[in-house]
Amino acid sequence: MRDSHGGQGLFALSDDPVSLPLEDGSLSYFPCFFSEAEADALFDDCLHSLAWRQDSLRIADRLIPIPRLQCWYGDTGTDYSYSRLKLTPLPWTDLLQGIRSRVEACSEHAFNAVLANCYRDGRDSVDWHSDDEPELGRQPVIASLSLGAARCFELKHRSKRHLKPLKLTLAHGSLLIMRADTQHHWRHRLPKDPTITAPRINLTFRQITPRGGA
Numbered sequence: 002m003r004d005s006h007g008g009q010g011l012f013a014l015s016d017d018p019v020s021l022p023l024e025d026g027s028l029s030y031f032p033c034f035f036s037e038a039e040a041d042a043l044f045d046d047c048l049h050s051l052a053w054r055q056d057s058l059r060i061a062d063r064l065i066p067i068p069r070l071q072c073w074y075g076d077t078g079t080d081y082s083y084s085r086l087k088l089t090p091l092p093w094t095d096l097l098q099g100i101r102s103r104v105e106a107c108s109e110h111a112f113n114a115v116l117a118n119c120y121r122d123g124r125d126s127v128d129w130h131s132d133d134e135p136e137l138g139r140q141p142v143i144a145s146l147s148l149g150a151a152r153c154f155e156l157k158h159r160s161k162r163h164l165k166p167l168k169l170t171l172a173h174g175s176l177l178i179m180r181a182d183t184q185h186h187w188r189h190r191l192p193k194d195p196t197i198t199a200p201r202i203n204l205t206f207r208q209i210t211p212r213g214g215a
Contacts, residue, residue, distance in 0.1 A: 026183030040174030075114025079209040112206035123197030149201040
């Protein structure tokens with residue numbers, strides 16, 4: 002491990018990413034992006050300071066609660082929509098700004114928004130989807146930080162059925178970076194797991210093209 006501030010800062014970054022083979026995509030996994038103690042502190046801060054809410058989706062004229070809590074933070078104008086749900090960004094907190102700086106340094110990519118999800122236990126989940134909304138661009142870079150209970154993350158190719166789905170356990174304090182055509186060719190989910198009783202927080206950093214932007 003190395004410290005991003007030459008041994009003086011709070012945040013320790015891993016020098017040992019794991020490149021995961023992915024046809025038609027690119028994945029890099031940092032299993033120890035934050036040390037356990039640092040991840041514990043960040044988890045507690047996020048759990049108690051972020052503006053968690055439970056949104057609902059309209060399906061067949063019914064409002065169905067999303068099976069997780071979420072909140073959206075970002076620069077002014079970084080509105081984000083998925084499944085006909087529009088999210089307007091809250092202003093960055095110092096906590097999220099600090100995490101974003103370390104994620105940007107690691108990924109060598111700028112981010113102007115973050116979707117925070119809180120999976121309260123194994124009954125909370127997110128179904129198969131791709132982060133391919135127009136405001137994310139053709140080849141979005143998505144940096145996903147996991148805090149709390151380890152959960153299984155699954156990916157499956159959209160069209161090449163001969164490719165086996167990829168399953169990866171996202172550890173406490175880990176960072177997963179998805180690049181290139183991953184969102185175009187692959188779908189991913191976090192399935193339900195009744196054996197999980199502890200919460201997990203996921204911060205997915207994104208670059209949004211603001212309204213009226215190029």
